Amino acid sequence: MPTIIMTKWPVKLDGSVRAQAMAFLQKLSTDDTIPGLHVEPIAHSADPRVRTGRVSQFWRAVMFRLDSNGEPHYVIHGVWPHDDAIDVARKVRLSMNPINGLPQIEEVGPPPAPAPSTPQPAVPEPAVTELIASESEPLLTRLGRTRRDLVDRLGVPDDVADAAIVAPNEDALLALAMRHEGWLGLILLDLASALTVEEIIERLDLTRPAPESDSQDTELLESLQRPAARAQFSFIGDQDELRRVIEQGDFGAWRVFLHPEQRRYIDKSFKGPFRLSGGAGTGKTVVLVHRARALARRNPNARIVLTTFTTTLASALRESLAQLDPRVPQASELGAPGVYVTGVDALASAVIRGAGPDVGDAVRTVLGEDRSDPNGRVLSTSWRSALDTAGTDLPTEIANETFLAAEYGLVVLPNRVHSEADYLRVRRPGRGVALDRARRAGVWSLLGAYRSYVRVDGKLDFAEAAAVAGAHLQRSGPLADHVLVDEGQDLSPAHWQLLRALATEGSDDLFIAEDSHQRIYGPRTVLGRYGIKIVGRSRRLTLNYRTTAQNLRYAMTILDGADYTDLEESPESTGYRSARTGPAPRLVTVSSLTDELEAIAAQVSAWLDAGTPPATIAVLARDKFRCERLANGLAERGVAARIVDRDTLAAGRVSVMTMHRAKGMEFSKVVLADVGSQSAAEQQRLAELDGAEREDAELRRRSLVYVAATRARDELAVMQQQSEASLR
Known part of the structure; x- marks a missing residue:
């Protein structure tokens, strides 16, 4: 049977023509001698390997036939209207570069203009x-x-x-x-x-490698399989894979054509935990999804866990894996063969549910006391409520929920501190606030008040649940062979202890994707403190595939002057580059809510009038209250908008959402609202923090705007408040 090798076609096709091309290629991959295909050479062509085939009465495919070991291979160059296809076929040539040995398709003479019926890119490339x-x-x-x-x-x-x-x-x-x-x-x-x-x-x-065969066709086929060639040429395994490639409007580029660096991390085996860092849009998540499939193909009985910080991102991973290859089994329960995709807190809950009565031992190991309902979770307001009922002489920079929750998650839970005596002895690496003995006693009193408050309902908070789940797995044994982690920068120490205990230690046990510049939730964490040794097994991706160079430059200015550290406690560098170009971001200075709403409505209306689909436009703000004001204000100005929280995007409306909610998503055009502004409540909260905590909050604030700016693929508009300089 013939082998199909796809390329990125130079002419995009509409849906009806894609369906016809799909039918043609399906038949071609089954039997290239079917008379109706009309696979024919072209007289006087620049390349004797070139062939055309009948897609329909109007459309023809241009391709190259390579023969090796008696089997035909067809490199599909594209589909054109009949006369244009003949013209292309006469001029096009598939050859091997004489210097690097990579395949290249050249045209001898100028290519024909695209057919009038062919849709053109919305944003022309500048000369x-x-x-x-x-x-x-x-x-x-x-x-x-x-x-x-x-x-x-x-x-x-x-x-x-x-x-x-x-x-x-x-x-x-x-x-x-x-x-x-x-x-x-x-x-x-x-x-x-x-x-x-x-x-x-x-x-x-x-x-260029030394040729292994005297056959030019065989040598060309070998060059087509080299890593750099696979960024443009893809061998299609079967008709299901062919259908998935064709049915995507962009031919599923992220699923099929990968950068050689990305492909290296998909297939390579590592002797222990491995960390892949990289800025927003550099393809870390793509690598994770492809690696999950590769591991499942390598061993169908492997127990693979693919996890991330939020349930929204976990849902996106689940959908991406299904789009990449629906044949990869997605496990419905933890510990079963296949790929189990879930959020990390849901993962902890699954471990606790599976533990049954034995979970009590793990609760006592972590907390030194029992909880009657370990499957339940306490309210997020519990810290505030506990502090309101506890008296203290400690200064406000210590006696606040931000500091105490961080102390609990970074020091108490991972070290399984049960008593004041334990707390007085425990080390506190990485905590910026020094505590003498008296202050430690005061802090423990407040932490004890919190534990007493939540003990009433018998539930666990999310950090406690992760710590308990990890403790149980340390007793009962691992439930996974491979664990793949996305957005690792947002995970807590208890999460890392859970993930370390979840995977059987050995080759390819933990694969971690993270970007310290996108840390918008969790505290700064050092993996080595929690049994995850990645020194010498870390690499970084630097090429951004999502957003344009102009938008990326703006996003990077948000990070200027701030010091970020990675999961190895080393300075995090930037140096990211984009593979795309486009217009510069539009920066609009506004002085009031009305002024901002008018500017946003005008910008969004201009995009809509130019033909941009509403669902590909997003307006991002920092909290739900601002989103409500924006959605209402846009509606009053005639722009159909919808607040997106846990719902899916609405096809006929512009999406308004928080910057946090937009994490992991991308849009053609994005408006950032409220950049540089701070509410009175936020200013008061920051004023109560110790200097180190305030500095960390500032890093997360910058990271949030950086994340939001890099959601834009093509165009970005920024509504700058007067205080926006504070972000620089």
């Missing part, structure tokens, strides 16, 4: 010549690159090298990269970075 240089010499010259580096060492074609070497700045080089799919575009992106030519060669595996 390099339209980007005006402000620098005195081209970018690559300033970086010490030469044309010889590009052509003789990296394999960049002459015409592309000529354009790259004169590109005045990063935006111009990025615009050039966007016009070249696959490994060539990746090389151009890396040329704009601080990577040396040697590092680019190693990163993309550009060293």
